Amino acid sequence: MTLAPRVVLVHRRTEYEELLATHGSRGQAAFFLAARDRSLDEVEQRHRRTLAALAEVAGAIPLDWRRSRVERADLDRFLFAPQDVVVVVGQDGLVANAAKYLSGQPVIGIDADPGRNAGGLVQHRPAEVAELLRVATAATAAAHLTERTMVEAVADDTQRLLALNEIYVGQRGHQTARYRLTAPGAAAEAQASSGILVGTGTGATGWCHSAWLERQSTLRLPEPSAPAVGWFVREAWPSPVTGTSQVQGLFDASEQLALTVESDRLVAFGDGVESDALQLSWGQTVRIRVAAQRLRLLS
Template structure:
């Protein structure tokens, strides 16, 4: 007998909850914000909308299903099952936060505060949750298979990301490395290398693309290819700048060999979950074998 589907509601603490955790009471939080020219009323209103959205989605889960909730800070300790339907209630970035912990489970993105989010990944409203949950477990479910990027170090450390992977210095120092893959090897000194997907092409990746004059199209979210850019490559007698941008198709990878004391690689801006690299180590970045199945 197969298990009933489980709806896993993913959410994050609101600004109001974070203020209470820091200041203890509503009054103290209000005093803190008031001293900085802000009103707690707006913060509380957003909190109420977020809480109402989570309650509405929870109420839409079929009675025969199981249900669980997980806060963003606890994602790395939560065990997702193959029968799960993941419902992200919040902002677009929360979908990226959960993506690397999944293995093919369908994801429904629900916008908790319409009008404040772009809605690229949280495309739906709370009122649509019941229909979307039923559709997610249907064999004919309509999903977008969003390409992900994966980085694998030579010591088997690995990470996946929905938007981009950054490889570079942990602070503001210069990263030194040897770059290879898709062309001749080149020793480089730069602020790091960004390798991103079509989903990430609306954010950090796009800013680098625009700095390069917008030459060549960026990938679409479902395209099985990545774009990469070197940030602020420095020319010197020992380092070059001839390879500062490119495209990686499925099966191709960009390889960096570390030639400085310490580099890090992290995905989707989460520096706390980084791969640590040191002298002589290498890392390969390419299209991940898994994709994010976003219910449309």
């Protein structure tokens, strides 16, 4: 007997829910925001829009299909099945948060609050979900899926990290990091900087784009589906023992960037999630490369 498809609904707590969890009551939350010249009414309105979007999406799932829900904080403990259809309701960043835990499942991004998100990853509205689920489970689904490149960091002690946008390597507090960098086709160089960013085409509109702008770089950053990544050294510092000749570049799936730690401790984290980081100690080497895993996004 063939099991009915399972839809996994991914969401995160709203700002309103986080305020209530922190302050204990609506009145205390309102007082806290008022002291910062903000109104709880606007936060509550966005909360209601998100709940309405979640309800509409849940209502669009066929009654004979299986379903499950997972909050962002629980993604690292949730077991996705190969046949799942993943529906992410929220911001673009929530798709990136979920991507690292997937293994090829189709993803549908739903914008819960149009006008507040860039919409690059949450491209659809709740009213479209019924049709999107039909497309995602059809035999022709592959024709409607866009595969986006991901990046991975692998340490020499087998620690591994995946990211959809970018990976940062440096000090946890973004102070000066010391390391030896080996870029594709170049000799190793000792450097002191505020860290390194390695980003995909999806991340080229975010943190890496900021580094690209500040440097007035002429690099042509990759497209989201291109099997290539760009990298930038942030605020490299020249000294008698550290250089600045290797501060940016591109490499493809056949190459990698290697970094050997020359500080007491560095970290590597992906997509801005500092709580899920590789811990790197003196002498360890981490290699960053295009990941074999890709995000399959229903467009």
